[in-house]
Amino acid sequence: MKQELILNYCKQFKLSGIACHIETVLQEAQSSQMSYSDCIIKLFEKEAQTRETKAFERRISAAKLPGNHKLDQYDHSFENGINKTRLNQLRELNWLDQIFNIVLMGSSGVGKTYVAAGLCFDAIKAGYKAYFRTMEDITNMLKLKDITKSAMTEYRRLSKANLIVMDDIMLFPLDKPVAIALFNFINQQYEKTAFIITTNKSPKEWAHMLNDEVLATALLDRILYRCEVINLSGKSYRIKNRKTIFN
Structure with missing residues (x-):
């Protein structure tokens, strides 16, 4: 009866971590003669861990990462111009604290x-607000942010980011209004994100993709400032490790 009352209070105050672990913690408290204060601390530790886990899961969901995103599984035998030492240095994220940008150039x-x-x-694991978006994602958001609620929500989310990955930028030509919107977005963010x-x-090709050398120069100026x-070079990892349906 008392445990049911506790669970009802947990539900009322949204203490799902305590609710999930109350029975186990109480059993542990009884068997080890845990003090009241230690028991309460234990319950709040479980609540904190549950909230941290859920917050991490929300950040991962919002980030929209592609399937391959764990550098612990990175194949260092693949020669592409970035060695293990240099990659580990990037993984320390000092550049992120200094609001430095990283441009990764190379063929497919x-x-x-x-x-x-x-x-x-x-970055997400370290507690930063970090998001992965393709160039198409970004341009669609910029086109629709003043039209749809979801695009405006996305725009506001990215505006508060610590880190934004823009994948395959300049993969396709941009119409002038979209190119200007992209410049305005990066101009708004580059000193804080x-x-x-x-x-x-190559940077020289950006002017062609934007059909505006002045705009391309201004955009590169913001990105390359810090x-x-x-x-990256070498042969395609996907082609080298091509899958086949035959044995």
């Missing part, structure tokens, strides 16, 4: 997206 399949997503995942940008286009440019 050399690991740009994997590294970017992995650093985003590391770190960016990881992946691209297979930035580490990493050129």
Whole structure:
């Protein structure tokens, strides 16, 4: 009866961590003759752990990471121009605290997206607000933010980010209004948000994709102001490890 009353109070005050562990903790308290204060501390520890886990799961969901995003599983035998020491240095996230940008350049399949997503995942684990978005995601948001509620919610979410990954930037040409909106967004964020940008286009090609050399120069000026440019090279990992339906 008393335990049921406790569970009702847990539900009322949204203490799901305590509710899930109350029985186990009480049994442990009885068997080990735990003091009242230690028992209460134990229950609140369970609540804190539950909330931390749920918050992490929410951040992971909001980040929209691709399937491969854990750098602990990174294949260091794949030669693409970034060695284990350099990657581990990036994983320390000192650049994120300093609001530095990372630009990963290279052809398709050399690991740009994997590294970017992995650093985003590391940032989330460290407690940062970090999000992974493709160029298409970003441009669609900018087109629709003044039209749909969901796009405006996304815009506000990204505006508060510590880190934004923009995958495959300049993969396709942009219409002038979208290009201007992209510049305005980055101009608004670059002093308070770190960016990881992946691209297979050289800075010279950005002007062509934007059809505006002045705008491309201004955009690159913001991104490269505090930035580490990493050129990845080599053959495509996907082609090298191509799957087949035959044995």
